[in-house]
Amino acid sequence: MTQIQQNIPLRQYNTLGIDTVARYFAAFSSVNELSELIENNPNTGIAPLILGGGSNILFKNHMNGLVLKNDIPGLNIVKEDADHVYVKAGAGEVWHKFVQYCLQQNWAGVENLSLIPGCVGASPMQNIGAYGVEIKEVFEELEAFHVNDKTVQVFRAADCAFGYRESVFKGKYRNQFVILNVTYRLNKKPTFNTSYGAIGQELERMGVQDLSIQAVSQAVINIRTSKLPDPAKIGNAGSFFKNPSVDAAFYEQLKKAYPHLVGYPNADGTVKLAAGWLIEQSGWKGYRRGDAGVHEKQALVLVNYGNATGQDIYDLSEDVMKSVHSKFGVELEREVNVV
CATH class of the missing domain: 3.90.78.10 (UDP-N-acetylenolpyruvoylglucosamine reductase, C-terminal domain)
Structure with a gap:
């Protein structure tokens, strides 16, 4: 079983670099490890805090409860049809790594979401979005572990109640579920979205003649790196x-x-x-x-x-x-x- 550690600094686990401490901390790579850790929670009075990439969190205080780092891996094709490929990604996978994987296979739908920090598990929780695209547009389903019932439940798009940077996991079901994996519906034939923000201008500056998802991704990366600070530096x-x-x-x-x-x-x-x-x-x-x-x-x-x-x-x-x-x-x- 994964050991629960005590008094672990969390500075490296949040991109704001806040120097806070978790009284109890552990990482998990499977639903069985997660279940065991919750079963052995030393502080049952506080719901466990699930951490992914730590890129959308502000620690105001030290954490007296159990902090669990979601490291569930995996990138697998689960089905395919004439127009789509369905890819199941582990919640602990780095989001941009998943985007790059899709680009390498020439699967469209997430290129506008390039270089967003964080992990796959946060993508439906936040309904992440950028440059005219939101995750709900490529979302198929997810599996989530119910903290109290110890059961795994499947959520389709309608179950998630996606809104602007919102879902049931931030509201109605806050702290009740741990997202294990997400299945995305990617397009074999791209529909380009270049009208939002400065993407069109950047593609022109890049001298792109034949539009591709790889070019759109690079344009987004160029724009983001020119405007947003690198968390590794600040x-x-x-x-x-x-x-x-x-x-x-x-x-x-x-x-x-x-x-x-x-x-x-x-x-x-x-x-x-x-x-x-x-x-x-x-x-x-x-x-x-x-x-x-x-x-x-x-x-x-x-x-x-x-x-x-x-x-x-x-x-x-x-x-x-x-x-x-x-x-x-x-x-x-x-x-x-x-x-």
Whole structure:
């Protein structure tokens, strides 16, 4: 059985580089190991915290409960038809490694999601998305372990209640399930999505003549690396805030007051705003307070310059949110999970 360790530093397990400690810690690579670890949880009063890549989490405090690192591996084709390939990926697989695997096989659907940090297990939990694509568009099903019942359940797309960076695993079933694997439905014939953000401009700059999923992926990688800091060099969790949506009438009011405001229409009639632009216009871009700061190139990203505590980052995020609301009347919401 995998041994449960005590008083383990978690700095290397979260991309913000917060120096916190887990009272109990273990890693698991199978559902049997997971079941045993939960059965032997030394602190049954606190639900275990499941860690993947640690790229979307903010530790405000030390963790008194059991922290479990999901290392379940595997990339396997489970079925195939004329138009699609269905690939089951272990929840512990690195997301970008999975994307690269698909690109090598010429399977389309996840190229716009290149270089997103984290692991496969977080992809449906967050309904990760970037550059006009969300995971729900290629999601087939997942298997998840029920912490209390010790059973494995299958979730289809409708069961997951996917929303903008949301699913039942962040809300209704929070802390109740551990995602074991995810099956994706990938396309043999690509449908290119290059209209969002600067992808078209980047492809042009790259001199791409014949569009391919590999070219789209490289364009996304180029854009992300030019705007977002590398967690290996400076602690961050990528986009710290969600892009907020407002009703159309309020958007028109804001647009009159701020002509450079950009909005993207949602299917429900609301308009999505760029949180980074709102934060930058509120004067926060490049701001630093001790070792906590707002990134100099992308105001959507909060950074740890070395020794910021989780509370330092959280307090800064609170001030940013209050400032944006005061200036624009728009409520920001954190994308990262605060624990």
